[in-house]
Amino acid sequence: MASASPPVLDRWFPSRKPLPEPRLRLFCLPFAGGSAAIYQPWSMALPTGVELCAVQLPGRERRLMEPAMKSLPELLDVLMPALTPLMDRPFALFGYSMGARIGLEVARTLKRQGGPKPLGFIAAAAPPPSHNDREPIHTLDDPxxxxxxxxxxxxxEEVLQHKELLELILPTLRADFxxxxxxxxxxTAPLDIPLSVYAGKGDKHVGLNTIEHWREESTADVRIRHFEGxxxxxxxxxxxxxAAVREDLTRWMTAAT
Incomplete structure (x- = not known):
């Protein structure tokens, strides 16, 4: 498998703490406007042997001056070469909102190209793209x-009220949406890996009925969990x-042994 130099890995996975013999690597993709930092609290709380690989996309934190990607093909062209060197061990995908859309496309790309198969994929706070009824707000004017x-x-709100800061991050937010x-x-062929789908009971942007359509996205086990909020x-x-992430990862690792 192709290798990547440490600077490439450091840029995409700034908080990664490599384990000598990881049982599993968990690739975590953020929501729109989010960064790898949102997953930092997980680093010491995952099951033993799980290596957290929180993805830092261009256009945020130390990559703020890099333009954010506006399309999935454009992003996958640079993201896949960063991910694949770390897929020499068992791995799983976690994506939140925008991250779920990216994660689905990563899994589809691996399947299409005959690449390594994830042990599972967790999609949170997102509709499947086949039933996306959210408004394309990225097409609106700035106000x-x-x-x-x-x-x-x-x-x-303090960011939205800060004119200079808002001007700096608005292009990234628009690209993310x-x-x-x-x-x-x-x-759009169904995946053949386990899916675990997380939904907020009070999510005004992703309806619980829409979440049910994730069951069509894989021929393997699909489980849906509902959370307060x-x-x-x-x-x-x-x-x-x-706790749900730990349970899912443990189940998938156990099934793989």
Whole structure:
């Protein structure tokens, strides 16, 4: 398998702490506007032998000056070469909101190219792209887009009120929402890996009925879990989410041995 130099891995996985013999690597993809830092609290709380690989996308934190990717094909062209060197061990995918859309496309790409197969994929706070009824807010003008960001309650109000900071991050946020909204495309054959889908009971942006359509995305086991909270239940109800992640990973690792 192709290798990547340490600087490449450091850029994409800034908080990764390599294990000598990991049982599993967990690749975590963020929500729109989010970064690898949102998963940092998980690093010491995952099952023994699980190596956290939180992905840092361009356009945020130390990669702030790199332009954010506006389309999935563009992102996958640079993301897949960063991921595949670390797929020499068993691995799983976790994606939250936008991250779930990216994670699905990573899994589809691996399947299409005959690459290594994830032990499982966790998709949280996102509709399957086959039933995406969310508004494409990335196409709105700046005032309209900012108003919609307030409705998502994911960007702190102090950031939305800070003109200079907002001008700096707005292109990344707009690009991220474009990724999250990406159409399903032509390569929509079901996966053949276990899926675990997490949904917020009070999520105004992803309906519980829509979540049920994830069952069509894999021919393997698909489980749906419901959590208290709205779209960002990962923030408001973090401990139950982490407990579910531990349970899913343990189940998949046990099944693989």
């Amino acid at each position: 309209g887009f900012i108003a919609k960001l307030r409705e998502y309650d994911g960007t702190p 474009s990724l999250a909204w990406s159409e399903n495309g032509k390569d 709205g779209h960002f239940f990962i923030r408001t109800h973090g401990p139950p989410v982490l």
